[in-house]
Amino acid sequence: MSNLRKVILVVGLLFIAIQFIQPAHNKNEQALPTDFAKIYQLPANVERILQNACYDCHSNNTSYPWYSNIQPMASMMARHIKNGKEKLNFSDFGSNSPRKQISKLKEIANQIKDDEMPISSYKAMHKKANLTKEEKMLIMDWMNKTADNLSAEN
């Protein structure tokens, strides 16, 4: 066997080997009483945008396309979900104090305004996560309005 072939073989085997590393899936269908959609009056269009663009990394329910089971994408996704949920988990939003809910609502509006979220590598793979200007305005307005109402109550 030529050297080149050996290298291809080794690399190929490595590629197969890493496929056995499969991070546990983030999937829990049961909605908590602290779910974002349960604690706020969430308009259907706002909920749909959040589901399409944010819930994969910021909820207890990721929808996994086929390629997300192939390494290294699977590990990258798992890392995004772990870090993302630490900062913001829509499935358990109500477990935050009102003060923290207000902060998170404003942070969501800020991240969308600054085009920081959704993460750009994710947008490249998910067409629906590329929000239009109108969709962005809708989310930002709703988040800011909800934060203001909550501030007035507390």
Next chain:
Amino acid sequence: MKNIFFGFVIGATTLAACNDSNNKVAENKNDNRDTAQVKAQAGSSTATTATVAEVKGTTSIKEIVTTYLQLKNAFTKDNSNDAASAGTSLQTAFKNFDKIALTAPQEKLFEEVADDASEHAEHIGKNGGNIVHQREHFIMLSKDMADLIKTLGNGGQTLYKDFCPMANDGKGAIWISETKDIKNPYLGKAMPTCGTLKEEIK
């Protein structure tokens, strides 16, 4: 073509490997924490000096205020890196706060504020170089600080609550200052004197 394939696979392997080791480090950290807790519990009857110090805490409202003011002053100078290091110090000051002298309602408010404020401080600390994002967190942090000072006092120095209507995309924002003159932390050198004195906190 072959090179591209190699590159991809090698990159893939490294990524998977890196990710794996990261997780291990995180797990180890958790393990350590667990052991520390177990030790603390086991040692509670023969309370060691270390555990006592941990319970008692080492910082007071004065340190929290001073560190916040350092952070504020870094923003008035548009200095993102100084803001980052002050942010990290502020996070530590919250973590090491001595709650022993607090009444129950004071402690409740402190816990709620600290939970929110330390996350803002942490993110200011981690975002040196991105002053826009740091200032977004500073708006919310300043609100937390105003509420904290209202309940726990000013830590022995006269403070001023200022308001700038142009900050926060025209929605306005407050901050706490140690000087009577306005020095705006949101607009920095671009508009250093925007704002008005709202309240003197003696």
